[in-house]
Amino acid sequence: MNRPMRIKLRKRGVRELLKSQEILDECVRVAQEKAAAAGPGYEADDGYVGKTRASAIVYPSSSAARSDNYRNNTLLKTFGSALKVRKG
Template sequence: MAKSGFKLNYSGVSELMKSAAMQEVLTGHATDIKNRCGEGYEQDVYVGKTRANAMVSANTYQAKRDNMKNNTILKAVR
């Protein structure tokens, strides 16, 4: 069996995972999830050490209670 000539460019992958285009994709997904959750939820996108990250969290008391009782954020991820 012949060896594959594929070699992963780690610096290129790292750059892609932190890029503005990736942040736009994550923002779109986080917005969809936040909208499915309802009122009182917020979203955030930030660049970490190795990649861009998106987060949806409960912001108000009612949203926090709703999320604890119904697991709203997890269900909105689908």
């Protein structure tokens, strides 16, 4: 029987990966895709690299979109399918 392969991650390498340009580009791409899926009045920022990782934000940019998001949880529903954890 073969023993299972063990992988040990280096903290420095993971930190560099989370702050990399490739991860930032992917965050921005997903944010723009979700902003378009949410409908008119929603926008995505250009992303940024924070203290621990890269991220991007989707936000309602008009009062109509803000009202829509408040009443219908549009952004939560848009991102919800990607954030659910499936059990079983």
